Amino acid sequence: GQNIDQPTEMTATEGAIVQINCTYQTSGFNGLFWYQQHAGEAPTFLSYNVLDGLEEKGRFSSFLSRSKGYSYLLLKELQMKDSASYLCASMDSNYQLIWGAGTKLIIKP
Amino acid sequence: GAVVSQHPSRVICKSGTSVKIECRSLDFQATTMFWYRQFPKKSLMLMATSNEGSKATYEQGVEKDKFLINHASLTLSTLTVTSAHPEDSSFYICSARDPAGGEMGRYFGPGTRLTVT
Numbered sequence: 636g637q638n639i640d641q642p643t644e645m646t647a648t649e650g651a652i653v654q655i656n657c658t659y660q661t662s663g664f665n666g667l668f669w670y671q672q673h674a675g676e677a678p679t680f681l682s683y684n685v686l687d688g689l690e691e692k693g694r695f696s697s698f699l700s701r702s703k704g705y706s707y708l709l710l711k712e713l714q715m716k717d718s719a720s721y722l723c724a725s726m727d728s729n730y731q732l733i734w735g736a737g738t739k740l741i742i743k744p
Numbered sequence: 745g746a747v748v749s750q751h752p753s754r755v756i757c758k759s760g761t762s763v764k765i766e767c768r769s770l771d772f773q774a775t776t777m778f779w780y781r782q783f784p785k786k787s788l789m790l791m792a793t794s795n796e797g798s799k800a801t802y803e804q805g806v807e808k809d810k811f812l813i814n815h816a817s818l819t820l821s822t823l824t825v826t827s828a829h830p831e832d833s834s835f836y837i838c839s840a841r842d843p844a845g846g847e848m849g850r851y852f853g854p855g856t857r858l859t860v861t
Contacts, residue, residue, distance in 0.1 A: 639787075665847060677852040680851075722788070734789075
């Protein structure tokens with residue numbers, strides 16, 4: 636079966652660094668996505684990894700290991716506005732996105 | 745970046761009535777559109793995939809006669825919830841694929857909060 640696992644909730648302090656992990660099992664693989672979703676809003680695209688390694692984009696970085704079926708999203712210099720849910724999604728062989736349940740990130744001052 | 749609009753953003757309706765939700769790609773032609781629903785604190789659940797000019801492909805367990813999807817043009821798809829019941833209350837989100845964007849060319853609408861009383 637297809638499955639995406641990520642922690643339900645994480646708490647971090649403003650200015651700190653947090654890493655959100657995601658493991659996936661999908662039928663085929665065409666990339667791993669991270670989205671940010673604020674409450675009551677639609678997801679917004681953060682990153683896409685299809686090759687192993689780290690992709691850095693400003694304060695956010697995303698890492699992929701295809702052999703381990705593992706990805707993480709790294710958020711640096713946390714700001715209060717980063718409080719949101721972070722959704723991991725794997726694209727399967729049919730180019731369908733398989734979604735994780737999301738990780739709610741709580742930022743404390 | 746590409747923009748996808750959804751209308752209405754919020755709707756309250758009575759049981760037994762039908763509600764239509766529109767999804768438009770504003771600056772690109774979307775060959776494929778996806779309809780999701782999301783329950784509180786849960787992930788997105790794909791309901792159906794629609795390609796312009798053809799019938800939608802529904803996911804297992806989604807009633808196609810209840811959730812009517814029409815993708816009449818490359819910029820517009822509609823989801824009609826027929827004979828709505830309180831259990832249909834949810835957050836409905838559409839996503840449109842921009843073929844020029846490759847795998848990253850997926851854009852989400854702002855969502856529609858449906859409440860059935």
